[in-house]
Amino acid sequence: MKRAILVTALLMAGTATAQTATMTPDIGTPFNAVTAEADYIRREVMIPMRDGVKLYTVIVMKKGTQDGPILLTRTVYNAARNTSRNPSQQITEILPVSDREFVTDGYIRVYQDVRGRNKSEGDYVMTRPLKGPLNPTPVDHSTDAYDTIDWLVKNVKESNGNVAITGSSYPGFTSLMALVDPHPALKAAVPMSPMVDGWIGDDWFHNGAFRQTMLDYFTGQTASKNDGDPVAMGRRDYYAEYLAAGSAGAYVEKYGLDQLPGVRKLMEHPAYDSWWQGQALDKILGGRPLTVPTMLVVGQWDQEDSYGAPAVYRALEPKDKDNKLLSLVIGPWRHSGVNYDGSSLGVLRFAGDTGLQFRRDVMKPFLDSHLRANAKPFDAPPVLTYAVGADRWERHDRFPAGETVNLYLDDRFSLSLNAPAAKSAHDDYVSDPAHPVPFVPVPVNMRDRPMWGAWLVSDQRHASTRPDVVAYVSAPLQAPLQIHGQPEANLFASTSGTDSDWVVKLIDVFPEENSDKPELAGLQLGIGMEIFRGRYVKGFDTPGPLTPGKAERYRFLLPGVNHVIPAGHRLMVQVQSSWFPLYDRNPQTFVPNIFHAQSKDYVKATQGVWRDAVRPSHIAIPVVGGAAAAKAALGN
Incomplete structure (x- = not known):
């Protein structure tokens, strides 16, 4: 009886409590989550x-x-x-x-x-x-x-x-x-x-070549104080979208990105001036x-x-x-x-x-x-x-741990430890800005995070079969070869234009058959890959036109690695003149600021990769064990 009276009293008390008004706003009152069991x-x-x-x-x-x-x-x-x-x-x-x-x-x-x-x-x-x-x-x-x-x-x-x-x-x-x-x-x-x-080599440019896909980053970071959205470009194929826009500057103007001070600063400083x-x-x-x-x-x-x-x-x-x-x-x-x-x-x-x-x-x-x-x-x-x-x-104890060995581009698109003896030799290809080499197979969706995160280990066979990419391949290695340090590209190259980009890739080529891991069969795995914008060959702060037909020496570091290439694998070096749409296209005509290149400036050019006694294109690779280890692996 007493328990029933108590329950009735409690119910009456609850009825008497003031109720929350129906139109009390449901958002706005500070909410502090209760973490009673939090550690x-x-x-x-x-x-x-x-x-x-x-x-x-x-x-x-x-x-x-x-x-x-x-x-x-x-x-x-x-x-x-x-x-x-x-x-x-x-x-x-x-x-x-x-x-x-x-x-x-x-x-x-x-x-x-x-x-x-x-x-x-x-x-x-x-x-x-x-x-x-x-x-x-x-x-x-x-x-x-x-x-x-x-x-x-x-x-x-x-x-x-x-x-x-x-x-x-x-x-x-x-x-x-x-x-x-x-x-x-x-x-x-x-x-x-x-x-x-x-x-020089982080986010915005690499050796003067503009990484135009980073424009999404600028909208995300600077369009508002909070986390912003990528460029609202609609199409998901960045290759087609950037190609249709023309220059990187035209793309910026098309989507109003020149409203962002950070983007304007990049475009106002295309060379390695005192600002950089x-x-x-x-x-x-x-x-x-x-x-x-x-x-x-x-x-x-x-x-x-x-x-x-x-x-x-x-x-x-x-x-x-x-x-x-x-x-x-x-x-x-x-x-x-x-x-x-x-x-x-x-x-x-x-x-x-x-x-x-x-x-x-x-x-x-x-x-x-x-x-x-x-x-x-x-x-x-x-x-x-x-x-x-x-x-x-x-x-x-140090980096690099390897000793420098020169790996030369040789005739018949091969690689050799011996410097070339020919008086004049080069391999030519035609670079067409209307059909740039993609950095991954098209279509390119830069918002695909797994693709972007792993693209540097993606198979380079999509590029090696193109006529505007030259590839030099060694014989199968006779012993393992360990590269420890930063390989250096030493490319002697000419162009029929007045400007050019040069991309050099050092690649580990897997055997064509691998029944245990078929996904690795024939893989062309990038060990280190990098780009250089030709106009800066005389100095990063002093851009200038290239002399048509004159071979210039381009020296630049590839990323740091510790990479063991097993016996039976081969080494490959690829050379090309575009890497799109990751990097903006070089018009191959010298203009003061590539951001503002016009459609008439984009022209085909015949590119020459030189490999003779005077112009011995090579990759200086830091090899653990030095020349002896390189000779044991490459056999020449």
Whole structure:
């Protein structure tokens, strides 16, 4: 009886409670998700910079963390999204998979939106230069990193006061910027696939050739403060769309991209002038002391920023007298692939998850040794590379570990270790801008992320059979050949036009039969591939017309590799004059600014690849074991 009376009273009380009005807005009231069972703490703070601008910052750690080292990433890729990837009560679910080994062992993970992006205040300038001639303001990514670290060590009570910085691509760039004038609490840095020089070999240009497909990136980054959409071009075949538009500048005008200041800046600086030179981070860091232990990381098949990490290594290595402060790591990855499952890339399969192997067995012990008082000592490898083809990690004291051997283009479209003796010899092909060589088979959908991530390991047979591509092939190797370093193209080439692009590809040709792995049969796998815009043969800052019919020497580095070519495979070198639509077409007529080339400027040209005693085109390859190993493999 008493229980019935109590239930009735409770029901009457509920009826008497004021009800929510029907027209109360259902969106607008702040909602704080209840994480009653969460194993983590997640804080959002606005950290003030020296100019008063506040930067949105998310701090995440396991509950109960004490004396935790801080791992910081300064990003343009949405700090809120990076720290709430899944609506979960588990820290390993809300953060990227690459954070797992760190946060489960007491690290405090911090992500911050750089100024002007997403939830941070201030003005956004793409790859904001250091304060100085190009930046008259008192702030840059170096000062913002310093102010952020200063705030974190003073206000995150769970930390031990030691900070490391990491990040890939643009966050790799901001990681390097933190080293310009490092905060005393910054104890280590792991920049991954960093943007270092956007003209020489990262994102925007490669040796002067414009990577026009990156225009989608500019709309995503600068059309609004938040994450934007790609160019609304409708058609999905980028090859047909860019070809129909004409020049890269015409494409920009067609879609109104010239409204974006960042795009205008690129078009106003087509040559390597003081504007680009003043932002080259390898040169900037090379002029400063190396005080923070730094581990540079890049993928052998990084399709976006293959240049930066090796360039910074070359600039800083002379300062590391005892091999204690600087490391270079090259893994079998695409761009930023180190942060994901590294078991495979395209049709290639490796010995386990190489990304996890690096993060767990190298990166974390490296950071522990610098950020934790009682950590085990870690002997950081000066150079750590994954030997593709042998499926093993290798430690070396220097990069390159190979000794230079010249691989010459020879007659009958062959390759030889012997320099040519002919007085005059060349192979010709016709390059037609109306039918450029695609970088992958058409149709080209740049929004296909799997294609874009793995395109550098895609089969090059689609190009080798074209009449506007010349291919030189060795006999089957008699012994394994290991290339460790950056091959250098030394191409003697002529054109009937007054400008030209030159693409050189060093390729591992698999045997025609492979019953165990049929997907690899006959594969033409790019070891290293790169482009050079001919007008810059006399100097990157001094473009000029080419003399028709005159052979010029073009020297440029291919990406860094550790690649073992097994016996029975063959080596191939391909040469071509377009790589479309990844790179804009060279009209093959010299014009002051290719962005503004007109349809009449695009002409066919006869291209000559020279291979004689005076003009011996070759690839200088760094071979482990030097000339003896090369002769054992190639037999000549």
